[in-house]
Every structure is written in C-alpha cells, then in structure tokens.
Amino acid sequence: MGKKIVVNTDIQRGKINRNIYGHFAEHLGRCIYEGIWVGEDSSIPNTEGIRNDVLAALKNIKIPVLRWPGGCFADEYHWKDGVGPKENRKRMVNTHWGGVVENNHFGTHEFMLLCELLECEPYICGNVGSGTVQEMAEWVEYMTFEGESPMANWRRENGREEPWKLTYFGVGNENWGCGGNMRAEYYADLYRQYQTYVRNFNGNKLYKIAGGANSSDYHWTEVLMKNAHRMMDGLSLHYYTVPGEWSDKGSATDFQENEWFVTMKKAFHMDELITKHSSIMDQYDPKKRVGLIIDEWGTWFNVEKGTNPGFLYQQNTLRDALVAGLHFNIFHKHAERVQMTNIAQTVNVLQAMILTEGEKMILTPTYHVFDMFKVHQDAERLDVDSFYGNYEFDGQTLPQVSVSASKNDEGKIHISLCNIDHENGAELDLDLRGLALQQTRMTGTILTAESMNAHNTFDQPDEVKIEEFHGVTFVEDKLNVQLPAKSVVTLAFDLTSSGN
Numbered sequence: 001m002g003k004k005i006v007v008n009t010d011i012q013r014g015k016i017n018r019n020i021y022g023h024f025a026e027h028l029g030r031c032i033y034e035g036i037w038v039g040e041d042s043s044i045p046n047t048e049g050i051r052n053d054v055l056a057a058l059k060n061i062k063i064p065v066l067r068w069p070g071g072c073f074a075d076e077y078h079w080k081d082g083v084g085p086k087e088n089r090k091r092m093v094n095t096h097w098g099g100v101v102e103n104n105h106f107g108t109h110e111f112m113l114l115c116e117l118l119e120c121e122p123y124i125c126g127n128v129g130s131g132t133v134q135e136m137a138e139w140v141e142y143m144t145f146e147g148e149s150p151m152a153n154w155r156r157e158n159g160r161e162e163p164w165k166l167t168y169f170g171v172g173n174e175n176w177g178c179g180g181n182m183r184a185e186y187y188a189d190l191y192r193q194y195q196t197y198v199r200n201f202n203g204n205k206l207y208k209i210a211g212g213a214n215s216s217d218y219h220w221t222e223v224l225m226k227n228a229h230r231m232m233d234g235l236s237l238h239y240y241t242v243p244g245e246w247s248d249k250g251s252a253t254d255f256q257e258n259e260w261f262v263t264m265k266k267a268f269h270m271d272e273l274i275t276k277h278s279s280i281m282d283q284y285d286p287k288k289r290v291g292l293i294i295d296e297w298g299t300w301f302n303v304e305k306g307t308n309p310g311f312l313y314q315q316n317t318l319r320d321a322l323v324a325g326l327h328f329n330i331f332h333k334h335a336e337r338v339q340m341t342n343i344a345q346t347v348n349v350l351q352a353m354i355l356t357e358g359e360k361m362i363l364t365p366t367y368h369v370f371d372m373f374k375v376h377q378d379a380e381r382l383d384v385d386s387f388y389g390n391y392e393f394d395g396q397t398l399p400q401v402s403v404s405a406s407k408n409d410e411g412k413i414h415i416s417l418c419n420i421d422h423e424n425g426a427e428l429d430l431d432l433r434g435l436a437l438q439q440t441r442m443t444g445t446i447l448t449a450e451s452m453n454a455h456n457t458f459d460q461p462d463e464v465k466i467e468e469f470h471g472v473t474f475v476e477d478k479l480n481v482q483l484p485a486k487s488v489v490t491l492a493f494d495l496t497s498s499g500n
Contacts (some may be wrong), residue, residue: 003388003428003473005481009413010434014233017065017291018377019340020331022123023372024296025052026071026351027106029311035347035356036114039107044359047362049105050114053361054347057354058095058118061370062377065121065168067295067342068111071098072345074170075129078140079139096178098310108143112164112250119165121297123342124229124367128172128194129180130188135453137197140169154270166204168340171195172211174238179211184223185354187211191228194333207293208291212236221277225284234293234312234339235281235399239267239273239302241323248262252301252314253453257422260452261342263299264420270297291339294331298344298351317455318363318464318486320351322446324369324415325402325418326486328376332404335381348410362461365454368447372490373468375414379406382413388428389422397422401483403428413493422452430472430479432493437477441494444469448487 025031032323038051045052064366069077072384073096081090082104089104097317115122123250142151146163155163171194172181175187182190190295191210200206210232213220224235244250250259274292294416299320300312307313323342329337342365343366353367382405402418413435419426454464469489471482483489 001427002343002400004386005401005403005428006385006390006431006432006433007413008383008385008433009407012380012407013383014067014381015136015375016332016335016338016379016381017339018198020061020335020338021063021123021374021377022059022065022067022295022342023058023063023346023353024067024342025072025346026349027069027073027077027306028071028345029096029313030356031345032106035354037110039105043101047117048113049110050117051356054354054356055117055361057361057500058346058368061353061367062374063118063120063344064342065123066115066118066346067089067123067125067170070125070173071296072174074125074173075127075131075175075179077127078131079108080133083109083142083154083368086109091435091473094333094358097312100310103104104287109160110160112143121172122164123168123340124166125170125173125468126194127207128175128190129178133197136171136194137199140198140206141201144204147202155306157439163204167207168209169198169206170209170211174214175211176214176217182279188223188227191224192231197232205234206326209234209236209295212238212293214491215239216273216276218276218280219266221280224292225281229284229290232290234291235294236293237273238296239270239294240344242300243421249301253317253455254306255319255453257452258394260422261396262392263319263323263397264326264398265396267326270327271333274334275339278334280335288336292334292337294338294341297327297341301351311393313456314350316352316355316366317453318365318447318449319452321365321369322418322420322486323462324366325373325416326349328369329371329402329416329418332381332406334378357458360458362456362458364456365447365464367465369466369488372445372447372488373416375490375492376404376406376416377409379408379414381406388426400424401428411495414494415491417481417483417491419485419487422486425485426483428483430481432479433447435493435495437479439495442472442491444472444491445485446471446484446489446491448484452486
C-alpha cells in the first residue's frame with residue numbers, strides 16, 4: 001500500500017483547546033531573572049522590568065497560558081515574600097535550582113502584569129509541600145477578592161485596586177517527589193483538604209488542578225481519581241523526553257543517529273501514557289469533565305558545558321523541533337481529554353522557546369514549531385486516516401510521518417506533518433475529502449535543515465528558520481507531498497479564496 005493521508009474535511013472530532021500550546025516559567029536558572037525580568041532600571045528595553053523583546057516574541061506565538069512559579073520551586077515558595085516594596089522583600093535560597101539567592105523581586109504582581117502584557121491566562125501553582133492551608137487560601141483571597149478583607153486590603157496597599165481574573169490554580173506540584181515525597185493516598189487526602197479553601201470569590205470561577213502522576217505511575221492516577229475526582233477540574237501529568245539515563249541524558253547538540261531515533265521513540269511514548277492515564281480517568285469520569293493537564297513536557301539533556309548544573313540550560317536543535325511537532329500531533333489526537341499542556345520551559349531552561357545572553361535574544365527551532373502550529377489553537381480537529389511507511393533504524397521501527405489537521409472558525413484548514421526520519425524523505429498522497437481543491441488557495445511553511453543538530457546561536461540566529469514550502473503538486477483531485485527528511489510542515493487551505 002502506498003503512503004497516503006486522508007483528511008475528512010467534513011468530519012470534526014472536537015475542539016483543540018488553545019491551552020495545549022501553554023508554557024511554563026519557573027524560578028529556575030535564567031528563566032525569570034535575565035530571561036523575562038530584568039528590572040525597571042535595566043539598560044535592556046523593558047516594560048516595568050519585563051523584557052520587551054521577549055514579550056514581543058511570546059505574543060507572536062499567541063501564548064495562551066503561563067504556569068508559574070514552579071515546578072519544584074512552587075512547593076518551597078511563600079507568596080507573601082514576593083509582594084510589597086521590593087527593598088523589603090525577603091531573600092531566600094533556591095535550594096532546588098543551583099542554591100542561588102532568590103530576591104523575590106518577581107512576585108505575584110509582576111507575574112500578573114506579565115500575563116496582562118502577554119494577553120494570556122495565568123496558571124498559578126500553590127504550595128502544598130512546605131506551605132499551609134491558610135497560606136494558600138490567603139493567596140487566592142489576595143488575588144481575587146474585591147471586597148473588604150485583610151488580604152484584599154493588603155493588595156490595594158501594594159498598588160493593585162481591582163482583583164485579578166484567575167482561572168487556573170494548581171494545588172501542589174510533583175507531590176510524589178520534590179513536592180513532599182508523598183504517597184498517592186496521603187496526597188489525595190491533602191488535596192481534598194487544601195482545595196476546600198481555594199475559594200471562588202466575586203464570581204471568579206477557579207479551575208482546580210490536582211498534582212498528578214510521574215510518567216507511567218498509573219497507581220497515582222487511580223488513587224486520585226477514585227478519591228478526589230469530584231473535587232478537581234484537572235489532573236496533571238509530567239513526562240520528559242530523555243534519550244539517555246537520568247545520570248547522563250546525552251548532549252543537546254553532540255549526538256549520533258541512534259540518539260536521534262531513541263529521542264523520537266521516547267517522544268512517541270507520550271501517546272501511550274495519555275491513552276493509559278485517560279482510560280483510568282474514563283472509569284471515574286466517562287463524560288471527560290476532568291481535563292488531563294500535561295503541565296511539564298519536553299526534552300531534557302545534559303546542561304551546556306561551563307554552565308551551572310542547577311540552571312538546566314541547554315541548546316535547542318532541529319531534533320527538539322521534531323519532538324515538539326510530534327507532541328502537538330499527539331495532543332491533538334487526545335484533544336477530548338487533554339485540555340492544557342505546558343512545555344518546560346519558556347526561556348533559557350530545558351526545551352526553551354527563547355535563549356538570551358545579556359541584551360541579545362534568539363529564537364529556537366522549538367519556538368518556530370509553536371509559531372507554525374499556533375493556527376490550530378481553538379480550531380476543530382478533523383478526522384484523519386493515515387497509511388504511510390515506517391522509519392526503520394537498527395531493527396526498530398516507528399511511524400515515519402505524524403499528522404494532524406484542523407479547521408478554524410474562518411473555514412481555513414491546516415494540516416501539520418512531521419517526517420521524523422533523519423535520513424529519508426517521504427512522498428505521500430494527500431486526499432482532502434469533502435474539499436474542492438480547485439476552489440482553494442494553498443500555502444505552506446517548512447522547518448528543516450541539512451544537519452540533525454542544526455541550531456541557532458547568537459552569532460548565527462537564523463540557522464534554523466521557517467521557510468515557504470513548495471513540495472506540493474496537484475495530481476487530479478489529490479495532492480502529492482514531498483516531505484524532506486527531518487522536517488516539520490504546515491499546509492494551509494483557504495476556502496474563501498480561489499486559485500491554486
């Protein structure tokens with residue numbers, strides 16, 4: 001059978017929540033400080049301390065939601081230390097990430113300003129591991145209560161008269177690990193207790209997210225769903241694509257063909273994880289009211305040589321771009337259950353969108369994939385049937401091409417394809433059933449490069465960039481698509497225009 005992809009343009013499978021394209025910014029390394037926050041007195045152009053170049057770049061990819069302040073940092077973060085005059089804020093040691101001093105200059109007000117400037121939803125993660133019920137309750141009151149109360153009055157004293165709109169609130173992070181080394185049964189009871197006091201004030205309806213499983217810990221999901229599903233709106237899942245061992249994850253840029261293949265294999269594992277965790281959730285929540293929130297995902301390699309091991313700074317290559325594209329197609333496939341994901345992390349940490357060095361800034365290959373895929377945000381997923389060859393390496397096989405398609409409110413159809421084969425191109429027939437090709441205008445973009453480890457540097461910021469794609473030809477009522485090796489492609493079909 002030849003390689004073929006059939007897109008049924010008249011069969012819709014549900015909305016792709018824009019929050020699938022969410023991000024994560026932790027107080028870790030140079031993500032917040034230097035990456036996002038430079039302070040009002042910085043020579044780097046900024047808006048009230050927030051870098052203008054990073055703001056513009058993130059607005060361009062329509063960042064829908066941003067998770068903060070962690071991560072492991074969340075369960076040692078005490079929010080009251082990060083409000084009020086900056087000169088009076090308590091300094092603390094960031095014990096998880098490099099043992100550096102955290103001056104708390106970037107706190108609740110600064111984060112909410114960042115989200116307002118980005119026009120994105122804030123997703124705040126509360127402290128269960130080392131915090132108290134009262135502390136968490138008062139944080140919600142501080143942010144969302146508009147009447148007379150100690151916390152609301154304190155917010156006003158600190159310069160914010162009106163409450164903020166807050167939807168997404170996480171009750172703890174990785175409580176099976178850095179968030180307290182808890183058993184699932186113990187955390188389920190703690191979650192029930194803490195969420196009771198995460199209250200809805202003034203019509204502000206909170207979407208409560210319970211701390212979920214680490215990778216394939218299906219027992220954790222079973223216990224949380226059994227004991228607390230009626231009290232949660234979302235349940236998280238964390239999974240990182242690590243081609244090596246945790247003690248030696250491999251280099252972000254110096255890798256061989258076998259490491260490329262293993263990385264793609266590990267990325268594909270996300271599909272199995274979502275399928276199995278979702279099946280457990282279905283037993284207790286068959287109507288899929290509770291969203292699966294994959295609020296930490298992405299590649300994790302050894303840190304760049306000469307950098308602080310606790311800062312998790314790594315370069316970002318074409319390989320990372322393919323991993324991102326694969327994940328998005330998997331998330332689209334499970335869009336009924338997956339309601340948000342947050343790549344780790346936004347700037348200068350792990351699989352970042354952006355790298356900075358002083359006043360310099362570059363966009364990574366992963367950033368460009370987010371740019372190419374942003375067209376799927378809040379669009380209707382289309383039914384896709386695929387028949388294509390395998391990517392074979394050293395006696396193992398993976399599907400060579402990953403694909404998803406959607407239709408937006410304007411009637412425009414977008415199809416995103418990833419050819420993960422590091423060496424071979426893929427020729428395939430694309431059949432858009434229910435669409436009159438003669439009455440549409442097609443455009444395409446592609447991200448690829450000659451070498452597997454191609455990446456952008458401060459000296460060569462455009463080594464990997466989006467270009468126009470011309471590998472499509474019309475053959476009767478179908479399309480012939482020539483995908484180069486190791487490439488990400490997005491095709492757009494505008495039904496309101498005429499011509500090819």
